[in-house]
Amino acid sequence: MPHSRRAFVATLGGVALSGCLGQFGESAGPGEEGDLESASLLLNFQPGGLHAHYYAALERGYYEAEGIDLEAIESGQGSDFSAQQVALGNTEFAITSGDQVLNVNSQDGLDLRCVSVVMQQGPTVVFTARDAFGEELTDASQLEGVTVGSGPGMVRTMTESFLDHHGVLESVEYVDSGFDTVQQLLAGEIDAAGGVFSDVIDAEHQDATIDVLPVNEVIPSYGHVVGVGESYLEENPETVRAFIRATARGAAWAHQNPEEAIDVLVDHEPELGEVRENQLDKWIAMSTEYMLSEAVSEHGWGWNEPEPWEATHETLEAGDFLESEVDPDAIWTNEYIDEESEYVGDYATVVSE
Structure with a gap:
Protein backbone atom coordinates (compact mmCIF):
# COMPACT_ATOMS: atom_id res chain seq x y z
CA MET A 1 0.00 0.00 0.00
CA PRO A 2 1.28 3.49 -0.73
CA HIS A 3 0.70 4.76 2.80
CA SER A 4 2.04 3.77 6.19
CA ARG A 5 0.04 1.26 8.17
CA ARG A 6 -0.39 1.04 11.92
CA ALA A 7 -1.91 -2.31 12.73
CA PHE A 8 -3.69 -2.98 15.98
CA VAL A 9 -4.90 -6.55 16.12
CA ALA A 10 -7.01 -7.33 19.16
CA THR A 11 -6.25 -10.34 21.35
CA LEU A 12 -9.63 -11.94 21.66
CA GLY A 13 -8.78 -14.82 23.96
CA GLY A 14 -9.66 -12.87 27.07
CA VAL A 15 -12.90 -11.34 25.88
CA ALA A 16 -15.72 -11.93 28.33
CA LEU A 17 -18.65 -13.77 26.93
CA SER A 18 -21.22 -12.60 29.45
CA GLY A 19 -23.72 -9.76 29.21
CA CYS A 20 -26.07 -8.78 26.42
CA LEU A 21 -23.62 -6.70 24.42
CA GLY A 22 -20.65 -8.83 25.45
CA GLN A 23 -21.86 -12.09 23.91
CA PHE A 24 -20.67 -12.99 20.46
CA GLY A 25 -24.13 -14.29 19.63
CA GLU A 26 -25.09 -15.77 16.29
CA SER A 27 -23.06 -14.65 13.33
CA ALA A 28 -24.59 -13.86 9.98
CA GLY A 29 -21.12 -13.19 8.60
CA PRO A 30 -19.86 -13.65 5.08
CA GLY A 31 -17.82 -16.84 5.38
CA GLU A 32 -18.52 -20.47 6.08
CA GLU A 33 -18.45 -21.59 9.71
CA GLY A 34 -14.92 -21.10 11.04
CA ASP A 35 -13.81 -18.98 8.09
CA LEU A 36 -13.02 -15.30 8.46
CA GLU A 37 -12.94 -12.68 5.73
CA SER A 38 -9.86 -10.47 6.07
CA ALA A 39 -10.37 -6.71 5.94
CA SER A 40 -8.84 -3.49 7.17
CA LEU A 41 -10.28 -0.14 8.23
CA LEU A 42 -8.64 3.18 7.38
CA LEU A 43 -9.65 6.03 9.69
CA ASN A 44 -10.05 9.60 8.52
CA PHE A 45 -7.58 11.01 11.06
CA GLN A 46 -5.36 9.87 13.88
CA PRO A 47 -7.28 7.66 16.31
CA GLY A 48 -9.22 9.45 19.03
CA GLY A 49 -12.45 9.50 20.95
CA LEU A 50 -14.52 9.78 17.78
CA HIS A 51 -13.26 6.33 16.78
CA ALA A 52 -13.85 4.57 20.11
CA HIS A 53 -16.58 2.28 18.79
CA TYR A 54 -14.38 0.64 16.14
CA TYR A 55 -11.83 -0.33 18.77
CA ALA A 56 -14.61 -1.52 21.06
CA ALA A 57 -16.08 -3.71 18.32
CA LEU A 58 -12.64 -5.13 17.54
CA GLU A 59 -11.62 -5.76 21.16
CA ARG A 60 -14.93 -7.35 22.12
CA GLY A 61 -14.94 -9.72 19.16
CA TYR A 62 -17.92 -8.29 17.30
CA TYR A 63 -16.17 -8.27 13.92
CA GLU A 64 -14.98 -11.83 14.42
CA ALA A 65 -18.49 -12.88 15.41
CA GLU A 66 -19.66 -11.52 12.06
CA GLY A 67 -17.04 -13.49 10.15
CA ILE A 68 -14.56 -10.65 9.68
CA ASP A 69 -10.88 -10.73 10.58
CA LEU A 70 -10.28 -7.00 10.95
CA GLU A 71 -6.53 -7.10 10.57
CA ALA A 72 -5.87 -3.40 11.08
CA ILE A 73 -7.36 -0.13 12.16
CA GLU A 74 -5.12 2.30 10.35
CA SER A 75 -4.40 5.90 11.32
CA GLY A 76 -5.65 8.30 8.65
CA GLN A 77 -4.34 11.41 6.98
CA GLY A 78 -7.61 13.22 6.36
CA SER A 79 -11.04 12.40 4.97
CA ASP A 80 -9.87 13.21 1.45
CA PHE A 81 -7.04 10.68 1.73
CA SER A 82 -9.19 7.90 3.19
CA ALA A 83 -11.86 8.45 0.52
CA GLN A 84 -9.30 8.18 -2.26
CA GLN A 85 -7.62 5.11 -0.78
CA VAL A 86 -10.81 3.11 -0.41
CA ALA A 87 -11.95 4.15 -3.89
CA LEU A 88 -8.61 2.91 -5.25
CA GLY A 89 -9.05 -0.43 -3.48
CA ASN A 90 -6.14 0.05 -1.06
CA THR A 91 -8.35 -0.71 1.94
CA GLU A 92 -11.68 -2.46 2.27
CA PHE A 93 -13.38 0.08 4.53
CA ALA A 94 -12.69 3.74 5.24
CA ILE A 95 -14.05 6.43 7.50
CA THR A 96 -14.44 9.59 5.49
CA SER A 97 -16.94 12.46 5.24
CA GLY A 98 -19.99 13.19 3.14
CA ASP A 99 -18.29 16.01 1.22
CA GLN A 100 -15.34 13.79 0.32
CA VAL A 101 -17.61 11.03 -0.97
CA LEU A 102 -19.02 13.64 -3.33
CA ASN A 103 -15.57 14.98 -4.15
CA VAL A 104 -14.04 11.59 -4.98
CA ASN A 105 -16.99 10.62 -7.16
CA SER A 106 -16.45 13.80 -9.16
CA GLN A 107 -12.96 12.57 -10.11
CA ASP A 108 -12.42 10.45 -13.20
CA GLY A 109 -12.03 6.73 -12.61
CA LEU A 110 -12.99 6.71 -8.93
CA ASP A 111 -16.20 5.17 -7.61
CA LEU A 112 -17.02 5.27 -3.93
CA ARG A 113 -20.24 4.57 -2.06
CA CYS A 114 -21.37 5.60 1.38
CA VAL A 115 -22.84 2.47 2.91
CA SER A 116 -23.48 3.84 6.40
CA VAL A 117 -23.71 7.25 8.06
CA VAL A 118 -21.88 7.26 11.38
CA MET A 119 -22.41 10.93 12.21
CA GLN A 120 -26.00 11.80 11.40
CA GLN A 121 -25.43 15.55 11.34
CA GLY A 122 -22.56 17.66 10.14
CA PRO A 123 -19.94 18.53 12.78
CA VAL A 218 -28.79 25.89 8.02
CA ILE A 219 -26.98 23.40 5.79
CA PRO A 220 -27.96 19.78 6.54
CA SER A 221 -25.00 17.48 6.00
CA TYR A 222 -23.37 14.31 7.25
CA GLY A 223 -20.14 13.99 9.19
CA HIS A 224 -18.28 10.68 9.40
CA VAL A 225 -19.48 8.01 7.00
CA VAL A 226 -18.33 4.51 6.07
CA GLY A 227 -17.01 4.44 2.51
CA VAL A 228 -16.52 1.35 0.36
CA GLY A 229 -15.19 1.08 -3.18
CA GLU A 230 -17.74 0.11 -5.81
CA SER A 231 -15.92 -3.03 -6.94
CA TYR A 232 -15.46 -4.33 -3.39
CA LEU A 233 -19.11 -3.60 -2.67
CA GLU A 234 -20.27 -5.62 -5.66
CA GLU A 235 -18.00 -8.57 -4.85
CA ASN A 236 -18.46 -8.67 -1.06
CA PRO A 237 -22.00 -7.54 -0.17
CA GLU A 238 -22.34 -9.82 2.86
CA THR A 239 -19.01 -8.67 4.30
CA VAL A 240 -20.20 -5.08 4.05
CA ARG A 241 -23.46 -5.93 5.83
CA ALA A 242 -21.50 -7.81 8.49
CA PHE A 243 -19.12 -4.87 9.01
CA ILE A 244 -22.04 -2.51 9.58
CA ARG A 245 -23.69 -4.90 12.04
CA ALA A 246 -20.49 -5.31 14.04
CA THR A 247 -19.74 -1.59 14.04
CA ALA A 248 -23.26 -0.71 15.18
CA ARG A 249 -22.93 -3.25 17.98
CA GLY A 250 -19.62 -1.69 19.00
CA ALA A 251 -21.23 1.75 18.98
CA ALA A 252 -24.09 0.52 21.17
CA TRP A 253 -21.71 -1.01 23.71
CA ALA A 254 -19.48 2.09 23.72
CA HIS A 255 -22.55 4.32 24.15
CA GLN A 256 -23.61 2.34 27.21
CA ASN A 257 -20.07 1.99 28.55
CA PRO A 258 -18.21 5.19 27.63
CA GLU A 259 -15.53 4.94 30.33
CA GLU A 260 -14.69 1.36 29.39
CA ALA A 261 -14.74 2.23 25.68
CA ILE A 262 -12.12 4.92 26.19
CA ASP A 263 -10.06 2.48 28.25
CA VAL A 264 -10.06 0.16 25.24
CA LEU A 265 -9.05 3.03 22.98
CA VAL A 266 -6.17 4.02 25.29
CA ASP A 267 -5.02 0.41 25.50
CA HIS A 268 -4.57 0.49 21.73
CA GLU A 269 -3.33 4.09 21.61
CA PRO A 270 -1.33 4.66 24.84
CA GLU A 271 -0.39 8.23 23.92
CA LEU A 272 -4.05 9.19 24.35
CA GLY A 273 -3.80 8.45 28.05
CA GLU A 274 -2.55 11.98 28.67
CA VAL A 275 -5.74 13.43 27.14
CA ARG A 276 -8.12 10.67 28.21
CA GLU A 277 -10.83 12.96 29.59
CA ASN A 278 -10.77 15.06 26.43
CA GLN A 279 -11.27 11.93 24.30
CA LEU A 280 -14.02 10.72 26.62
CA ASP A 281 -15.92 13.99 26.23
CA LYS A 282 -15.58 13.77 22.45
CA TRP A 283 -16.97 10.24 22.39
CA ILE A 284 -19.88 11.13 24.68
CA ALA A 285 -20.76 14.15 22.52
CA MET A 286 -20.58 12.10 19.33
CA SER A 287 -22.53 9.11 20.62
CA THR A 288 -25.29 11.10 22.33
CA GLU A 289 -25.68 14.07 19.98
CA TYR A 290 -24.43 13.02 16.54
CA MET A 291 -25.13 9.30 16.07
CA LEU A 292 -28.85 9.51 16.75
CA SER A 293 -31.53 10.97 14.49
CA GLU A 294 -35.11 10.42 13.42
CA ALA A 295 -33.81 8.28 10.57
CA VAL A 296 -31.87 6.07 13.01
CA SER A 297 -34.93 5.71 15.24
CA GLU A 298 -37.13 4.79 12.30
CA HIS A 299 -34.77 2.65 10.21
CA GLY A 300 -31.60 1.90 12.10
CA TRP A 301 -27.99 2.82 12.72
CA GLY A 302 -26.21 4.31 9.72
CA TRP A 303 -29.30 5.19 7.69
CA ASN A 304 -28.95 7.66 4.79
CA GLU A 305 -31.52 10.28 3.83
CA PRO A 306 -31.32 12.17 0.52
CA GLU A 307 -31.68 15.73 1.86
CA PRO A 308 -28.25 16.07 3.53
CA TRP A 309 -26.53 14.71 0.42
CA GLU A 310 -28.41 17.12 -1.82
CA ALA A 311 -27.70 20.12 0.45
CA THR A 312 -24.01 19.27 0.67
CA HIS A 313 -23.82 18.81 -3.09
CA GLU A 314 -25.43 22.19 -3.64
CA THR A 315 -22.94 23.85 -1.30
CA LEU A 316 -19.92 22.18 -2.90
CA GLU A 317 -21.13 22.92 -6.41
CA ALA A 318 -21.68 26.58 -5.55
CA GLY A 319 -18.14 26.74 -4.16
CA ASP A 320 -16.66 25.12 -7.28
CA PHE A 321 -15.42 22.29 -5.08
CA LEU A 322 -16.23 19.42 -7.45
CA GLU A 323 -14.15 18.43 -10.48
CA SER A 324 -17.12 17.27 -12.55
CA GLU A 325 -20.85 16.60 -12.34
CA VAL A 326 -21.91 14.05 -9.74
CA ASP A 327 -25.38 12.80 -8.89
CA PRO A 328 -25.83 13.17 -5.11
CA ASP A 329 -28.46 10.43 -5.09
CA ALA A 330 -26.16 7.87 -6.72
CA ILE A 331 -23.27 7.88 -4.24
CA TRP A 332 -24.99 6.40 -1.20
CA THR A 333 -27.05 3.32 -0.47
CA ASN A 334 -29.05 1.79 2.39
CA GLU A 335 -29.00 -1.64 0.78
CA TYR A 336 -26.40 -2.98 3.20
CA ILE A 337 -28.03 -1.74 6.40
CA ASP A 338 -29.61 -4.77 8.05
CA GLU A 339 -32.77 -3.42 9.66
CA GLU A 340 -33.51 -6.88 11.08
CA SER A 341 -30.36 -6.80 13.18
CA GLU A 342 -30.99 -5.78 16.81
CA TYR A 343 -28.00 -3.44 16.99
CA VAL A 344 -28.81 -1.84 13.66
CA GLY A 345 -32.60 -1.70 13.36
CA ASP A 346 -33.21 -1.20 17.09
CA TYR A 347 -30.08 0.84 17.81
CA ALA A 348 -31.93 3.85 19.23
CA THR A 349 -33.91 1.63 21.58
CA VAL A 350 -30.87 -0.39 22.66
CA VAL A 351 -28.81 2.66 23.65
CA SER A 352 -31.73 4.21 25.53
CA GLU A 353 -32.08 1.24 27.87
Whole structure:
Protein backbone atom coordinates (compact mmCIF):
# COMPACT_ATOMS: atom_id res chain seq x y z
CA MET A 1 0.00 0.00 0.00
CA PRO A 2 1.28 3.49 -0.73
CA HIS A 3 0.70 4.76 2.80
CA SER A 4 2.04 3.77 6.19
CA ARG A 5 0.04 1.26 8.17
CA ARG A 6 -0.39 1.04 11.92
CA ALA A 7 -1.91 -2.31 12.73
CA PHE A 8 -3.69 -2.98 15.98
CA VAL A 9 -4.90 -6.55 16.12
CA ALA A 10 -7.01 -7.33 19.16
CA THR A 11 -6.25 -10.34 21.35
CA LEU A 12 -9.63 -11.94 21.66
CA GLY A 13 -8.78 -14.82 23.96
CA GLY A 14 -9.66 -12.87 27.07
CA VAL A 15 -12.90 -11.34 25.88
CA ALA A 16 -15.72 -11.93 28.33
CA LEU A 17 -18.65 -13.77 26.93
CA SER A 18 -21.22 -12.60 29.45
CA GLY A 19 -23.72 -9.76 29.21
CA CYS A 20 -26.07 -8.78 26.42
CA LEU A 21 -23.62 -6.70 24.42
CA GLY A 22 -20.65 -8.83 25.45
CA GLN A 23 -21.86 -12.09 23.91
CA PHE A 24 -20.67 -12.99 20.46
CA GLY A 25 -24.13 -14.29 19.63
CA GLU A 26 -25.09 -15.77 16.29
CA SER A 27 -23.06 -14.65 13.33
CA ALA A 28 -24.59 -13.86 9.98
CA GLY A 29 -21.12 -13.19 8.60
CA PRO A 30 -19.86 -13.65 5.08
CA GLY A 31 -17.82 -16.84 5.38
CA GLU A 32 -18.52 -20.47 6.08
CA GLU A 33 -18.45 -21.59 9.71
CA GLY A 34 -14.92 -21.10 11.04
CA ASP A 35 -13.81 -18.98 8.09
CA LEU A 36 -13.02 -15.30 8.46
CA GLU A 37 -12.94 -12.68 5.73
CA SER A 38 -9.86 -10.47 6.07
CA ALA A 39 -10.37 -6.71 5.94
CA SER A 40 -8.84 -3.49 7.17
CA LEU A 41 -10.28 -0.14 8.23
CA LEU A 42 -8.64 3.18 7.38
CA LEU A 43 -9.65 6.03 9.69
CA ASN A 44 -10.05 9.60 8.52
CA PHE A 45 -7.58 11.01 11.06
CA GLN A 46 -5.36 9.87 13.88
CA PRO A 47 -7.28 7.66 16.31
CA GLY A 48 -9.22 9.45 19.03
CA GLY A 49 -12.45 9.50 20.95
CA LEU A 50 -14.52 9.78 17.78
CA HIS A 51 -13.26 6.33 16.78
CA ALA A 52 -13.85 4.57 20.11
CA HIS A 53 -16.58 2.28 18.79
CA TYR A 54 -14.38 0.64 16.14
CA TYR A 55 -11.83 -0.33 18.77
CA ALA A 56 -14.61 -1.52 21.06
CA ALA A 57 -16.08 -3.71 18.32
CA LEU A 58 -12.64 -5.13 17.54
CA GLU A 59 -11.62 -5.76 21.16
CA ARG A 60 -14.93 -7.35 22.12
CA GLY A 61 -14.94 -9.72 19.16
CA TYR A 62 -17.92 -8.29 17.30
CA TYR A 63 -16.17 -8.27 13.92
CA GLU A 64 -14.98 -11.83 14.42
CA ALA A 65 -18.49 -12.88 15.41
CA GLU A 66 -19.66 -11.52 12.06
CA GLY A 67 -17.04 -13.49 10.15
CA ILE A 68 -14.56 -10.65 9.68
CA ASP A 69 -10.88 -10.73 10.58
CA LEU A 70 -10.28 -7.00 10.95
CA GLU A 71 -6.53 -7.10 10.57
CA ALA A 72 -5.87 -3.40 11.08
CA ILE A 73 -7.36 -0.13 12.16
CA GLU A 74 -5.12 2.30 10.35
CA SER A 75 -4.40 5.90 11.32
CA GLY A 76 -5.65 8.30 8.65
CA GLN A 77 -4.34 11.41 6.98
CA GLY A 78 -7.61 13.22 6.36
CA SER A 79 -11.04 12.40 4.97
CA ASP A 80 -9.87 13.21 1.45
CA PHE A 81 -7.04 10.68 1.73
CA SER A 82 -9.19 7.90 3.19
CA ALA A 83 -11.86 8.45 0.52
CA GLN A 84 -9.30 8.18 -2.26
CA GLN A 85 -7.62 5.11 -0.78
CA VAL A 86 -10.81 3.11 -0.41
CA ALA A 87 -11.95 4.15 -3.89
CA LEU A 88 -8.61 2.91 -5.25
CA GLY A 89 -9.05 -0.43 -3.48
CA ASN A 90 -6.14 0.05 -1.06
CA THR A 91 -8.35 -0.71 1.94
CA GLU A 92 -11.68 -2.46 2.27
CA PHE A 93 -13.38 0.08 4.53
CA ALA A 94 -12.69 3.74 5.24
CA ILE A 95 -14.05 6.43 7.50
CA THR A 96 -14.44 9.59 5.49
CA SER A 97 -16.94 12.46 5.24
CA GLY A 98 -19.99 13.19 3.14
CA ASP A 99 -18.29 16.01 1.22
CA GLN A 100 -15.34 13.79 0.32
CA VAL A 101 -17.61 11.03 -0.97
CA LEU A 102 -19.02 13.64 -3.33
CA ASN A 103 -15.57 14.98 -4.15
CA VAL A 104 -14.04 11.59 -4.98
CA ASN A 105 -16.99 10.62 -7.16
CA SER A 106 -16.45 13.80 -9.16
CA GLN A 107 -12.96 12.57 -10.11
CA ASP A 108 -12.42 10.45 -13.20
CA GLY A 109 -12.03 6.73 -12.61
CA LEU A 110 -12.99 6.71 -8.93
CA ASP A 111 -16.20 5.17 -7.61
CA LEU A 112 -17.02 5.27 -3.93
CA ARG A 113 -20.24 4.57 -2.06
CA CYS A 114 -21.37 5.60 1.38
CA VAL A 115 -22.84 2.47 2.91
CA SER A 116 -23.48 3.84 6.40
CA VAL A 117 -23.71 7.25 8.06
CA VAL A 118 -21.88 7.26 11.38
CA MET A 119 -22.41 10.93 12.21
CA GLN A 120 -26.00 11.80 11.40
CA GLN A 121 -25.43 15.55 11.34
CA GLY A 122 -22.56 17.66 10.14
CA PRO A 123 -19.94 18.53 12.78
CA THR A 124 -19.21 22.08 11.53
CA VAL A 125 -19.90 24.88 13.98
CA VAL A 126 -19.19 28.59 14.34
CA PHE A 127 -17.99 29.36 17.85
CA THR A 128 -16.65 32.12 20.06
CA ALA A 129 -14.85 32.36 23.40
CA ARG A 130 -17.21 34.42 25.54
CA ASP A 131 -14.56 36.32 27.50
CA ALA A 132 -12.72 37.41 24.35
CA PHE A 133 -15.89 38.05 22.33
CA GLY A 134 -17.37 40.14 25.08
CA GLU A 135 -20.85 38.62 25.12
CA GLU A 136 -22.70 35.38 24.67
CA LEU A 137 -23.07 34.37 21.02
CA THR A 138 -26.71 33.51 20.35
CA ASP A 139 -27.33 34.77 16.81
CA ALA A 140 -25.31 35.01 13.61
CA SER A 141 -26.07 38.73 13.33
CA GLN A 142 -23.59 39.28 16.18
CA LEU A 143 -20.81 38.23 13.81
CA GLU A 144 -21.22 41.25 11.57
CA GLY A 145 -17.89 43.04 11.12
CA VAL A 146 -15.79 40.57 13.16
CA THR A 147 -12.72 38.55 12.19
CA VAL A 148 -13.55 34.91 11.51
CA GLY A 149 -10.88 32.25 11.16
CA SER A 150 -10.85 28.63 10.08
CA GLY A 151 -8.72 26.13 8.28
CA PRO A 152 -9.14 25.56 4.54
CA GLY A 153 -11.34 23.02 2.78
CA MET A 154 -14.85 21.96 3.65
CA VAL A 155 -14.97 23.66 7.05
CA ARG A 156 -14.32 27.00 5.39
CA THR A 157 -16.81 26.29 2.61
CA MET A 158 -19.54 25.40 5.10
CA THR A 159 -18.73 28.31 7.41
CA GLU A 160 -18.82 30.82 4.55
CA SER A 161 -22.13 29.39 3.35
CA PHE A 162 -23.52 29.70 6.87
CA LEU A 163 -22.39 33.34 7.14
CA ASP A 164 -23.73 34.08 3.67
CA HIS A 165 -27.11 32.55 4.58
CA HIS A 166 -27.31 34.96 7.51
CA GLY A 167 -26.21 37.96 5.42
CA VAL A 168 -22.98 38.71 7.28
CA LEU A 169 -20.32 37.15 5.03
CA GLU A 170 -19.53 40.36 3.18
CA SER A 171 -18.98 42.25 6.43
CA VAL A 172 -16.55 39.84 8.13
CA GLU A 173 -12.79 39.61 7.69
CA TYR A 174 -12.21 35.95 6.94
CA VAL A 175 -8.70 34.65 7.63
CA ASP A 176 -7.02 31.27 7.24
CA SER A 177 -6.12 30.17 10.74
CA GLY A 178 -4.79 26.81 9.54
CA PHE A 179 -4.67 24.07 12.15
CA ASP A 180 -4.21 26.54 15.01
CA THR A 181 -7.74 27.91 15.04
CA VAL A 182 -8.58 27.13 18.66
CA GLN A 183 -5.40 28.71 20.01
CA GLN A 184 -5.84 31.81 17.87
CA LEU A 185 -9.40 32.16 19.14
CA LEU A 186 -8.39 31.82 22.78
CA ALA A 187 -5.54 34.28 22.28
CA GLY A 188 -7.93 36.86 20.83
CA GLU A 189 -6.24 36.86 17.42
CA ILE A 190 -9.59 36.08 15.80
CA ASP A 191 -13.07 36.93 17.10
CA ALA A 192 -14.90 33.81 15.94
CA ALA A 193 -13.96 30.47 14.47
CA GLY A 194 -15.29 27.96 12.04
CA GLY A 195 -14.49 24.41 13.08
CA VAL A 196 -16.02 21.17 14.28
CA PHE A 197 -17.56 20.22 17.61
CA SER A 198 -14.37 18.49 18.74
CA ASP A 199 -12.58 21.85 18.47
CA VAL A 200 -15.11 23.23 20.93
CA ILE A 201 -14.28 20.43 23.36
CA ASP A 202 -10.56 21.18 22.98
CA ALA A 203 -11.25 24.83 23.86
CA GLU A 204 -13.45 23.93 26.82
CA HIS A 205 -10.67 21.73 28.18
CA GLN A 206 -8.59 24.89 28.36
CA ASP A 207 -11.18 26.39 30.74
CA ALA A 208 -12.82 28.60 28.13
CA THR A 209 -16.55 29.30 27.99
CA ILE A 210 -17.52 28.61 24.40
CA ASP A 211 -20.71 29.59 22.59
CA VAL A 212 -21.73 27.69 19.49
CA LEU A 213 -23.91 28.14 16.40
CA PRO A 214 -24.41 24.79 14.58
CA VAL A 215 -23.98 25.08 10.82
CA ASN A 216 -26.08 21.95 10.30
CA GLU A 217 -29.23 23.89 11.24
CA VAL A 218 -28.79 25.89 8.02
CA ILE A 219 -26.98 23.40 5.79
CA PRO A 220 -27.96 19.78 6.54
CA SER A 221 -25.00 17.48 6.00
CA TYR A 222 -23.37 14.31 7.25
CA GLY A 223 -20.14 13.99 9.19
CA HIS A 224 -18.28 10.68 9.40
CA VAL A 225 -19.48 8.01 7.00
CA VAL A 226 -18.33 4.51 6.07
CA GLY A 227 -17.01 4.44 2.51
CA VAL A 228 -16.52 1.35 0.36
CA GLY A 229 -15.19 1.08 -3.18
CA GLU A 230 -17.74 0.11 -5.81
CA SER A 231 -15.92 -3.03 -6.94
CA TYR A 232 -15.46 -4.33 -3.39
CA LEU A 233 -19.11 -3.60 -2.67
CA GLU A 234 -20.27 -5.62 -5.66
CA GLU A 235 -18.00 -8.57 -4.85
CA ASN A 236 -18.46 -8.67 -1.06
CA PRO A 237 -22.00 -7.54 -0.17
CA GLU A 238 -22.34 -9.82 2.86
CA THR A 239 -19.01 -8.67 4.30
CA VAL A 240 -20.20 -5.08 4.05
CA ARG A 241 -23.46 -5.93 5.83
CA ALA A 242 -21.50 -7.81 8.49
CA PHE A 243 -19.12 -4.87 9.01
CA ILE A 244 -22.04 -2.51 9.58
CA ARG A 245 -23.69 -4.90 12.04
CA ALA A 246 -20.49 -5.31 14.04
CA THR A 247 -19.74 -1.59 14.04
CA ALA A 248 -23.26 -0.71 15.18
CA ARG A 249 -22.93 -3.25 17.98
CA GLY A 250 -19.62 -1.69 19.00
CA ALA A 251 -21.23 1.75 18.98
CA ALA A 252 -24.09 0.52 21.17
CA TRP A 253 -21.71 -1.01 23.71
CA ALA A 254 -19.48 2.09 23.72
CA HIS A 255 -22.55 4.32 24.15
CA GLN A 256 -23.61 2.34 27.21
CA ASN A 257 -20.07 1.99 28.55
CA PRO A 258 -18.21 5.19 27.63
CA GLU A 259 -15.53 4.94 30.33
CA GLU A 260 -14.69 1.36 29.39
CA ALA A 261 -14.74 2.23 25.68
CA ILE A 262 -12.12 4.92 26.19
CA ASP A 263 -10.06 2.48 28.25
CA VAL A 264 -10.06 0.16 25.24
CA LEU A 265 -9.05 3.03 22.98
CA VAL A 266 -6.17 4.02 25.29
CA ASP A 267 -5.02 0.41 25.50
CA HIS A 268 -4.57 0.49 21.73
CA GLU A 269 -3.33 4.09 21.61
CA PRO A 270 -1.33 4.66 24.84
CA GLU A 271 -0.39 8.23 23.92
CA LEU A 272 -4.05 9.19 24.35
CA GLY A 273 -3.80 8.45 28.05
CA GLU A 274 -2.55 11.98 28.67
CA VAL A 275 -5.74 13.43 27.14
CA ARG A 276 -8.12 10.67 28.21
CA GLU A 277 -10.83 12.96 29.59
CA ASN A 278 -10.77 15.06 26.43
CA GLN A 279 -11.27 11.93 24.30
CA LEU A 280 -14.02 10.72 26.62
CA ASP A 281 -15.92 13.99 26.23
CA LYS A 282 -15.58 13.77 22.45
CA TRP A 283 -16.97 10.24 22.39
CA ILE A 284 -19.88 11.13 24.68
CA ALA A 285 -20.76 14.15 22.52
CA MET A 286 -20.58 12.10 19.33
CA SER A 287 -22.53 9.11 20.62
CA THR A 288 -25.29 11.10 22.33
CA GLU A 289 -25.68 14.07 19.98
CA TYR A 290 -24.43 13.02 16.54
CA MET A 291 -25.13 9.30 16.07
CA LEU A 292 -28.85 9.51 16.75
CA SER A 293 -31.53 10.97 14.49
CA GLU A 294 -35.11 10.42 13.42
CA ALA A 295 -33.81 8.28 10.57
CA VAL A 296 -31.87 6.07 13.01
CA SER A 297 -34.93 5.71 15.24
CA GLU A 298 -37.13 4.79 12.30
CA HIS A 299 -34.77 2.65 10.21
CA GLY A 300 -31.60 1.90 12.10
CA TRP A 301 -27.99 2.82 12.72
CA GLY A 302 -26.21 4.31 9.72
CA TRP A 303 -29.30 5.19 7.69
CA ASN A 304 -28.95 7.66 4.79
CA GLU A 305 -31.52 10.28 3.83
CA PRO A 306 -31.32 12.17 0.52
CA GLU A 307 -31.68 15.73 1.86
CA PRO A 308 -28.25 16.07 3.53
CA TRP A 309 -26.53 14.71 0.42
CA GLU A 310 -28.41 17.12 -1.82
CA ALA A 311 -27.70 20.12 0.45
CA THR A 312 -24.01 19.27 0.67
CA HIS A 313 -23.82 18.81 -3.09
CA GLU A 314 -25.43 22.19 -3.64
CA THR A 315 -22.94 23.85 -1.30
CA LEU A 316 -19.92 22.18 -2.90
CA GLU A 317 -21.13 22.92 -6.41
CA ALA A 318 -21.68 26.58 -5.55
CA GLY A 319 -18.14 26.74 -4.16
CA ASP A 320 -16.66 25.12 -7.28
CA PHE A 321 -15.42 22.29 -5.08
CA LEU A 322 -16.23 19.42 -7.45
CA GLU A 323 -14.15 18.43 -10.48
CA SER A 324 -17.12 17.27 -12.55
CA GLU A 325 -20.85 16.60 -12.34
CA VAL A 326 -21.91 14.05 -9.74
CA ASP A 327 -25.38 12.80 -8.89
CA PRO A 328 -25.83 13.17 -5.11
CA ASP A 329 -28.46 10.43 -5.09
CA ALA A 330 -26.16 7.87 -6.72
CA ILE A 331 -23.27 7.88 -4.24
CA TRP A 332 -24.99 6.40 -1.20
CA THR A 333 -27.05 3.32 -0.47
CA ASN A 334 -29.05 1.79 2.39
CA GLU A 335 -29.00 -1.64 0.78
CA TYR A 336 -26.40 -2.98 3.20
CA ILE A 337 -28.03 -1.74 6.40
CA ASP A 338 -29.61 -4.77 8.05
CA GLU A 339 -32.77 -3.42 9.66
CA GLU A 340 -33.51 -6.88 11.08
CA SER A 341 -30.36 -6.80 13.18
CA GLU A 342 -30.99 -5.78 16.81
CA TYR A 343 -28.00 -3.44 16.99
CA VAL A 344 -28.81 -1.84 13.66
CA GLY A 345 -32.60 -1.70 13.36
CA ASP A 346 -33.21 -1.20 17.09
CA TYR A 347 -30.08 0.84 17.81
CA ALA A 348 -31.93 3.85 19.23
CA THR A 349 -33.91 1.63 21.58
CA VAL A 350 -30.87 -0.39 22.66
CA VAL A 351 -28.81 2.66 23.65
CA SER A 352 -31.73 4.21 25.53
CA GLU A 353 -32.08 1.24 27.87
